[in-house]
Amino acid sequence: MLTFLALTSVAFLGIVPEQSQAIAIYTGWERHALVGSDIRLSCSFFSWRWTSEDVTFSWTYRPDGSRDSISIFHYTGGAAYVDNKGPFRDRLEFVGNPGRRDGSILLKNLELNDNGTFTCDAKNPPDIVGRPSSVRLLVFEKVPIQAGVITGAIIGVVLGLLVLIVVIYYLMRFLVARRVFSLSVSKHGKKKKEGSQQRQASFSFYLFHMPLFLSFLPPLLFFLCLLPAPPHTQTHTQTGAYTHPADNTKSNRLVCCHIQALIVK
Amino acid sequence: MNFPPQLSLYQSTVIMLILLAAIFVLHIACIIILLTATIDNAWWVISAGNMPTDIWARWVFVNNSWHSIDLPSTYPESYLQAVQASSVLACIFSIIGIFVFVAQLFTLPKGQRFLVSGVFQFLACLCIMIAASIYTDRFHTNEQSLGSYGHCFILAWIAFALTFLSSIIYFVLRKKTAE
Numbered sequence: 208m209l210t211f212l213a214l215t216s217v218a219f220l221g222i223v224p225e226q227s228q229a230i231a232i233y234t235g236w237e238r239h240a241l242v243g244s245d246i247r248l249s250c251s252f253f254s255w256r257w258t259s260e261d262v263t264f265s266w267t268y269r270p271d272g273s274r275d276s277i278s279i280f281h282y283t284g285g286a287a288y289v290d291n292k293g294p295f296r297d298r299l300e301f302v303g304n305p306g307r308r309d310g311s312i313l314l315k316n317l318e319l320n321d322n323g324t325f326t327c328d329a330k331n332p333p334d335i336v337g338r339p340s341s342v343r344l345l346v347f348e349k350v351p352i353q354a355g356v357i358t359g360a361i362i363g364v365v366l367g368l369l370v371l372i373v374v375i376y377y378l379m380r381f382l383v384a385r386r387v388f389s390l391s392v393s394k395h396g397k398k399k400k401e402g403s404q405q406r407q408a409s410f411s412f413y414l415f416h417m418p419l420f421l422s423f424l425p426p427l428l429f430f431l432c433l434l435p436a437p438p439h440t441q442t443h444t445q446t447g448a449y450t451h452p453a454d455n456t457k458s459n460r461l462v463c464c465h466i467q468a469l470i471v472k
Numbered sequence: 473m474n475f476p477p478q479l480s481l482y483q484s485t486v487i488m489l490i491l492l493a494a495i496f497v498l499h500i501a502c503i504i505i506l507l508t509a510t511i512d513n514a515w516w517v518i519s520a521g522n523m524p525t526d527i528w529a530r531w532v533f534v535n536n537s538w539h540s541i542d543l544p545s546t547y548p549e550s551y552l553q554a555v556q557a558s559s560v561l562a563c564i565f566s567i568i569g570i571f572v573f574v575a576q577l578f579t580l581p582k583g584q585r586f587l588v589s590g591v592f593q594f595l596a597c598l599c600i601m602i603a604a605s606i607y608t609d610r611f612h613t614n615e616q617s618l619g620s621y622g623h624c625f626i627l628a629w630i631a632f633a634l635t636f637l638s639s640i641i642y643f644v645l646r647k648k649t650a651e
Binding site: 237239240241244345347348355356357358359360361362365366 | 539541549554556557558561
């Protein structure tokens with residue numbers, strides 16, 4: 208009883224939709240491809256009927272930004288007719304299998320103008336009611352990336368300015384340090400001993416160590432900055448090498464020679 | 473920063489070392505975020521096809537693999553190159569800043585501030601702010617429905633905040649006795 212009910216219901220469901228069920232066509236939604244490559248646009252359908260011998264496939268193409276579509280492919284009566292006048296002449300090939308409900312086409316050697324919508328319409332008599340399905344084709348150009356001139360110019364100028372600022376800064380410091388060093392040696396009695404020594408000590412200490420670690424300074428500048436010696440030897444030589452304050456130039460030279468001798472030792 | 477007297481020398485040293493490590497890690501994080509934002513081409517993601525794009529190239533998924541293609545010529549060329557240049561400069565300044573920080577750690581006299589490191593981090597902050605601002609204002613302004621901002625864009629703005637914070641810390645921090 209139950210099996211009889213099941214069988215009748217299946218038969219009922221089988222018979223009734225046959226007349227109201229429509230053919231369903233499947234294509235992709237969107238396809239991306241590179242210029243010069245080939246692409247296969249697939250189209251298949253689903254129908255409750257067996258695949259008849261009069262099954263037809265037709266593809267139409269609508270370019271991007273255009274309102275009318277042209278027909279580029281038609282398969283009917285067992286024969287495939289490809290576009291031989293339109294934009295796809297000699298570039299279109301039928302690679303589908305109508306017996307297996309496959310109506311795919313192959314587009315060869317894509318161009319940028321091939322951007323557009325491809326619509327597939329399949330009919331399986333007597334099942335002819337259906338909605339065509341569309342696939343959108345996007346063609347991209349593969350071009351090697353070229354860095355811009357403006358980019359390089361901006362980067363080069365900013366880094367160049369940075370290096371210039373640092374070099375000028377150290378040059379100024381070096382010149383000022385040498386001047387301060389020679390002045391403090393000659394004006395020994397006028398200034399407070401601790402103050403000048405401390406100021407000069409931190410200054411020359413700073414000067415001594417900073418170029419060591421900023422390696423983009425030329426080594427020559429680094430060796431030049433070694434001339435003002437560390438604080439403890441300076442105080443020693445200042446007290447030891449002090450002569451009459453009136454003999455400015457002569458004492459300067461003598462003092463320099465003394466200090467140089469001590470550094471070399 | 474004066475430690476309370478009940479902290480032993482050992483404890484204060486440990487606290488200072490932890491602080492130093494945190495500042496160093498923050499700077500390294502800034503560098504990594506800046507490099508990712510500059511190099512990874514994903515400032516904007518186009519919804520149709522899920523294509524990440526900008527600022528150097530565009531990615532497209534074709535034949536089961538990703539291909540990089542040129543940016544469309546409709547992009548404003550000079551603004552794009554300004555964004556490229558300033559994001560690269562931000563990376564460079566931040567990387568120089570980490571080396572300068574390490575150098576200043578060993579050479580700065582006691583009680584002085586890490587000014588030069590702070591200056592470099594501030595320059596990096598400025599540059600990435602310029603890049604992100606130009607990009608926000610000039611690109612994809614009429615395409616809000618066609619895509620969304622990618623992870624590099626968000627990282628660029630995060631890098632702006634972090635480098636700003638880092639530079640403020642360097643301007644405020646004074647060198648202590650442990651080093």
